[in-house]
Ligand code: NCD
């Protein structure tokens with residue numbers, strides 16, 4: 514029985530770091546585990562230009578703990594008004610590792626997102642030509658569509674037609690949550706890949722309502738059924754390089770989680786790698802962990818794996834930590850679902 518595993522240092526291919534005091538409070542948790550991260554651009558206001566991305570990158574670097582080599586990989590927030598020539602210029606200086614599509618109104622801080630995919634076709638044309646990936650929040654926003662079907666409907670309504678029009682556009686289908694999405698990605702060629710989060714490997718929609726309504730299990734896309742979770746676990750542990758880790762760690766102040774209209778987003782950075790390791794162990798696939806966390810994503814983004822390693826150990830008793838911490842005046846809660854966690858990083 515494995516009780517310890519050493520893997521190439523992982524990367525986080527989908528991360529929300531926020532800014533200011535929140536950034537300062539959450540970054541050390543990520544920097545301790547991950548070598549690099551794709552940093553989501555949904556600040557208020559969003560990161561839409563090379564200058565904004567460069568300034569944000571500098572703030573992240575400045576917030577790193579002493580001695581940390583953590584490397585933020587910047588992204589651009591796509592809007593109806595994004596100028597294709599700006600993306601071309603940004604590519605020339607390698608300012609962005611991806612351009613993020615948030616359908617307007619689909620999730621937290623997505624008000625400036627794209628209102629119709631056709632509006633950004635000229636930008637996608639340039640992206641396809643230059644090989645810069647489109648990172649996709651794959652949910653429709655139609656209020657008539659059941660919230661648990663929004664990812665599946667997005668595939669039919671947006672992704673399939675988009676793929677027809679842009680056969681060689683690199684697409685990362687972010688934070689998959691349903692079996693239909695897994696099957697879709699499996700069906701595609703090498704231009705379509707996907708990230709999977711720790712929480713979607715652990716939760717089902719039952720967790721949202723277990724023992725009463727639980728906003729700390731609420732993120733978008735929302736967790737789905739047991740069958741969907743099984744498909745995600747199979748995809749993640751399959752050794753198929755189309756699937757890799759993106760934590761979607763998304764901190765919010767407790768006051769914004771515990772209110773009417775609670776914000777979507779789960780802050781999982783501290784427990785993320787432990788839960789992923791635990792899922793791989795329970796599926797009997799620990800030897801495939803490293804590919805999912807540390808190799809496949811780097812390969813897709815054209816980068817080498819990190820040059821260092823981390824070690825995780827399995828404890829006899831569940832992992833415990835201070836689940837609440839301060840970010841300036843605010844408190845933030847760490848992802849601590851009903852499933853006890855046994856794996857943790859060895860310092
Ligand atoms: C994210 C956030 O809070 O920024 N929320 C979430 O529920 N995942 C945005 C996102 O990735 O959808």
Ligand code: ZN
Pocket residue numbers: 527528529553761763
């Ligand atoms: Zn996200």
